[in-house]
Amino acid sequence: MTEPATLATSDLVDLLAAVCDIESVSGDEAALADAVEALLADQPHLEVTRDGDAVVARTLLGRDRRVVLAGHLDTVPLTDPPNLPTRLEGTGDDRVLWGRGTVDMKAGIAVMLALAVELGRPGSEPAVDLTYVFYDHEEVEATKSGLGRLVRNRPELLTGDFAVLGEPTSADIEGGCQGTIRVDVRTRGVAAHSARSWRGENAIHAAAPILARLTAYEPAEVEVDGLRYREGVNAVGIRGGIAGNVVPDECTVTVNYRFAPSRDLAEAEAHLRDLFDGYEVTVTDASPAARPGLDDPLAAEFVAAVLELTGGEPKPKFGWTDVARFAELGIPAVNFAPGDPSLAHADDERVPVRELGVCRDALRTWLRGA
Amino acid sequence: MTEPATLATSDLVDLLAAVCDIESVSGDEAALADAVEALLADQPHLEVTRDGDAVVARTLLGRDRRVVLAGHLDTVPLTDPPNLPTRLEGTGDDRVLWGRGTVDMKAGIAVMLALAVELGRPGSEPAVDLTYVFYDHEEVEATKSGLGRLVRNRPELLTGDFAVLGEPTSADIEGGCQGTIRVDVRTRGVAAHSARSWRGENAIHAAAPILARLTAYEPAEVEVDGLRYREGVNAVGIRGGIAGNVVPDECTVTVNYRFAPSRDLAEAEAHLRDLFDGYEVTVTDASPAARPGLDDPLAAEFVAAVLELTGGEPKPKFGWTDVARFAELGIPAVNFAPGDPSLAHADDERVPVRELGVCRDALRTWLRGA
Numbered sequence: 157m158t159e160p161a162t163l164a165t166s167d168l169v170d171l172l173a174a175v176c177d178i179e180s181v182s183g184d185e186a187a188l189a190d191a192v193e194a195l196l197a198d199q200p201h202l203e204v205t206r207d208g209d210a211v212v213a214r215t216l217l218g219r220d221r222r223v224v225l226a227g228h229l230d231t232v233p234l235t236d237p238p239n240l241p242t243r244l245e246g247t248g249d250d251r252v253l254w255g256r257g258t259v260d261m262k263a264g265i266a267v268m269l270a271l272a273v274e275l276g277r278p279g280s281e282p283a284v285d286l287t288y289v290f291y292d293h294e295e296v297e298a299t300k301s302g303l304g305r306l307v308r309n310r311p312e313l314l315t316g317d318f319a320v321l322g323e324p325t326s327a328d329i330e331g332g333c334q335g336t337i338r339v340d341v342r343t344r345g346v347a348a349h350s351a352r353s354w355r356g357e358n359a360i361h362a363a364a365p366i367l368a369r370l371t372a373y374e375p376a377e378v379e380v381d382g383l384r385y386r387e388g389v390n391a392v393g394i395r396g397g398i399a400g401n402v403v404p405d406e407c408t409v410t411v412n413y414r415f416a417p418s419r420d421l422a423e424a425e426a427h428l429r430d431l432f433d434g435y436e437v438t439v440t441d442a443s444p445a446a447r448p449g450l451d452d453p454l455a456a457e458f459v460a461a462v463l464e465l466t467g468g469e470p471k472p473k474f475g476w477t478d479v480a481r482f483a484e485l486g487i488p489a490v491n492f493a494p495g496d497p498s499l500a501h502a503d504d505e506r507v508p509v510r511e512l513g514v515c516r517d518a519l520r521t522w523l524r525g526a
Numbered sequence: 527m528t529e530p531a532t533l534a535t536s537d538l539v540d541l542l543a544a545v546c547d548i549e550s551v552s553g554d555e556a557a558l559a560d561a562v563e564a565l566l567a568d569q570p571h572l573e574v575t576r577d578g579d580a581v582v583a584r585t586l587l588g589r590d591r592r593v594v595l596a597g598h599l600d601t602v603p604l605t606d607p608p609n610l611p612t613r614l615e616g617t618g619d620d621r622v623l624w625g626r627g628t629v630d631m632k633a634g635i636a637v638m639l640a641l642a643v644e645l646g647r648p649g650s651e652p653a654v655d656l657t658y659v660f661y662d663h664e665e666v667e668a669t670k671s672g673l674g675r676l677v678r679n680r681p682e683l684l685t686g687d688f689a690v691l692g693e694p695t696s697a698d699i700e701g702g703c704q705g706t707i708r709v710d711v712r713t714r715g716v717a718a719h720s721a722r723s724w725r726g727e728n729a730i731h732a733a734a735p736i737l738a739r740l741t742a743y744e745p746a747e748v749e750v751d752g753l754r755y756r757e758g759v760n761a762v763g764i765r766g767g768i769a770g771n772v773v774p775d776e777c778t779v780t781v782n783y784r785f786a787p788s789r790d791l792a793e794a795e796a797h798l799r800d801l802f803d804g805y806e807v808t809v810t811d812a813s814p815a816a817r818p819g820l821d822d823p824l825a826a827e828f829v830a831a832v833l834e835l836t837g838g839e840p841k842p843k844f845g846w847t848d849v850a851r852f853a854e855l856g857i858p859a860v861n862f863a864p865g866d867p868s869l870a871h872a873d874d875e876r877v878p879v880r881e882l883g884v885c886r887d888a889l890r891t892w893l894r895g896a
Contacts (some may be wrong), residue, residue: 210760314741349868350784352758352868353844354756358760360760360779361740363737367734371731391730392771396764400763400782413722
């Protein structure tokens with residue numbers, strides 16, 4: 157047996173490196189969950205609950221408002237050769253930490269851990285009660301989601317008035333998230349030997365109008381709560397044909413629609429059925445969008461505190477994130493954390509350490525003063 | 527060890543059943559090749575040569591013309607449950623023999639074996655010299671072809687003035703064969719997350735004009751040596767996309783062009799490159815067409831002898847067959863044998879036994895009187 161890993165929060169960069177160096181590819185989060193649980197259980201101001209490889213820590217200060225900070229512990233698989241342990245490059249404020257998880261989303265986890273240890277100590281009381289949620293299985297199929305499991309098993313632990321999800325935003329505020337729906341659009345034909353193709357009907361040829369409609373499609377830009385969401389309808393897969401001498405009797409185009417929070421799932425599905433009218437359309441996967449929720453008073457205070465430090469302005473989140481799960485619970489939520497989201501899952505995943513301090517300081521200011 | 531199987535030619539239907547019941551899926555032709563070799567080696571008028579699982583038997587009568595009768599011994603795999611042993615249904619002239627190989631092409635093999643035993647005996651001399659070629663590995667990739675191997679190893683055994691290939695034609699004469707060429711037509715794009723699809727270029731969408739050209743394509747009908755060949759250009763496969771959230775950067779349409787013997791391979795390729803002008807086109811597979819060769823005097827005698835028995839008229843062969851290999855050797859060749867070609871490889875493969883006698887009688891008349 158190896159010694160269980162321990163975490164210390166005195167230096168944010170060291171903390172992030174330690175969190176990343178405990179590998180936690182989806183399904184293998186136990187060691188990191190153990191280290192997180194051990195660290196938090198040592199804090200007298202926190203009540204800690206473990207559920208599988210999820211850890212929930214809460215202050216119980218009797219405040220009239222509660223903020224949830226949430227983030228997933230798992231990462232996508234390492235590269236080959238492995239992009240761990242982490243390595244630090246550069247000097248001072250220009251240092252960059254490289255390695256799997258630095259962006260998606262252990263930088264957010266490190267900021268959450270530092271705040272969890274600090275806020276609640278004597279002299280550092282927050283103005284709101286706080287709930288920290290660290291969970292497993294985000295980077296895999298939705299049915300395995302540790303956050304989804306917590307919603308089912310321990311919904312009472314997830315109550316709150318506002319949530320900040322530590323998905324990477326380059327320390328910008330990214331509100332809400334787009335929804336996503338996937339459909340298979342299918343054509344059918346009649347198989348025949350390709351030497352006598354006039355006896356068949358070619359299902360791949362029959363897909364020509366489907367691709368033509370996709371090519372002609374003009375995606376919308378939709379403003380929701382002051383943020384502009386840019387939609388997209390894309391073929392993400394096409395499959396047809398069983399042999400080099402057979403006229404195919406089936407062709408399937410898999411289409412992914414990313415839609416603004418102005419539409420619910422039913423409307424998104426109806427939009428696709430309308431677009432592919434006349435074809436067999438089967439929904440294979442769907443997750444709702446989340447409105448940015450920036451009209452909430454707690455959100456307004458959060459935005460003001462962050463923008464005072466970072467400048468800039470809130471943006472829409474294009475990818476789907478677990479803010480949608482909080483939206484389903486009726487909790488407005490935003491994404492806010494270090495790291496360039498376009499580097500999530502990338503082989504050259506890396507985070508500028510400067511953003512760690514920016515995010516921690518902005519959250520600390522807001523949570524103490526709110 | 528089991529007894530080696532033996533064949534007798536006194537009854538054509540029994541002979542066909544025996545040939546079929548010796549399973550000979552491609553790569554497993556040895557038992558049938560042994561039985562064929564043993565039968566033919568017993569005939570004093572034949573010189574027999576074995577090459578792998580191919581058997582060549584020749585008369586050496588000093589005639590000034592030589593006819594080649596050729597057929598493959600192998601079949602496609604059995605069905606599950608197996609469609610062997612054969613079973614005979616019906617009565618008298620309406621009997622039908624069911625089972626793997628009955629059509630493709632052991633009916634042709636049985637007719638060849640019966641003629642090989644008969645023609646050359648005292649009182650049954652043929653008017654031409656005869657070469658019977660039984661070969662392995664026709665139903666698999668062309669590089670394994672037993673006929674191709676014979677061409678390389680023993681070309682002197684394959685000389686002749688005219689060839690009849692025992693591929694099923696329902697006892698019609700099917701002249702020549704279409705050529706076949708396969709190309710991959712490829713589009714390229716730029717990968718991106720489907721939530722930010724405007725950063726990418728969708729390679730599947732880019733394939734829309736390829737499918738549109740296929741849909742608009744009007745295949746030619748071409749007359750060659752009096753037979754009308756009907757061409758076809760078909761997508762036989764399409765593949766694109768690597769994940770449900772990625773704008774694909776590549777899409778490949780596999781296209782099969784079946785072309786009349788009026789074009790050679792270079793012309794067929796040029797036709798496809800012209801059709802898909804502007805796209806990346808890669809040839810993956812190509813086999814030339816064969817002209818029907820019905821203007822040859824031996825062919826004319828053959829046609830006359832057959833049509834006197836069957837009525838009807840010569841037709842084009844649409845599928846690719848080994849007549850193209852004989853054409854490459856400079857030997858005009860036709861397809862002629864019992865069995866409906868559309869039942870080749872079918873689960874319900876079956877042959878009307880009446881066609882066995884028709885083919886044997888037509889060939890016998892021609893070969894004795896020619």
